[in-house]
Amino acid sequence: MQTERQKEIIEAALVLINDKGIQGFTIKNLANKIGITEPAIYRHFTNKIQILISILEYFKTSTKDILKKELNNNDTSIEKIGHLFTNHFIRFSTTPSLVSVIFSEEVFRSEPILIEKITEVIERNDNILIKIICDGQANGEIRNDIEAKYLSIVIMGSLRLFVKKWQFAGNSFNLRAEGEKLIESIKLIIEK
Template sequence: MKLDITNRQIEIIKASGKILMEKGIVGLTTKNLAAEIGFSESALYRHFKDKEAIISLLIQYLAENINERFTKIMSSDLNGEEKYLAVFGSQFQFFKDNPHYIAVILSDGLMDSSEVIKQSIKNLIQRNSKFFIELIENGKQNHFFTHKIDTEDMVHIMMGTFRLQMLKWKMADFSFDITEKGMKTMKGLLTLIKN
């Protein structure tokens, strides 16, 4: 399902992500958002009914972006190892280019802010899990990934490792190259889960 989203809404959700990253959920106010974008608070309400709608669309926009990138990789002729590396390479590069979306990955306080936002995050996690399950199952069928680790456990290990790497990058104030360091970590993990 393609999101119906305007360029102005994209500008607003990107600014929201930046504020979430810098100030957390409590810092995302219409006043701060309007100041970040450079227009009045009342102008925000022409595009979104409330803060919850902004955050929900930000998560949906990220989910659609990930879906497009992963679908392209998964439908390619790459082998299991190449798909694994392409998926994580794509993720690290996306967040390197768009660090304001890291607040969604780390979901600092977002899950507790509303049921709608919690559901949006759950949908994102479930969608990503399905891609990783497909990646792992295909890899197991082609004798690329080990059968000694349950697929669901492998998904948790991959997603947890990725999330921890993103947290370390944020805590280091984005001072290192996340693509380089992240891929080094994911290649190390690959060594552990290969058949």
């Protein structure tokens, strides 16, 4: 489990990465943000990479909660996809710095362990989405003139770009409200 201070460091690191990119994520900046000195950071993490690893864990577990809740209900496949993304929009609205994690290939490029971890997360999410699509195609809800693999790229790609635009715009529009419209468009696209 994580101590209060560790959580504080992880959250500060996320904000730092979100605001200034990897280049801004230095131990000095991190310590300044929290209001302690640089060496104090090392009382809570053995090194910088461990902080990044914890960020990924933090994201992974908080994603798991969303997924569990959604996947095991009796909604239709299309409804499931809708809810999945609504939940993500809510999560990103509450903690905008989390967005950096889903576009973190660049941030985590430095270390093979990090690349491995991020690949794991991406692949798991991919597989979940493809599974939902396949189910929907099997029961006639979702069009089957396009392979699930390609539909998943269309869905995930749309949402990623949309969130990226929100991040690029400095979170200046309502992700939740605008996002609903995009979700509606995607539903129209994938339905049979």
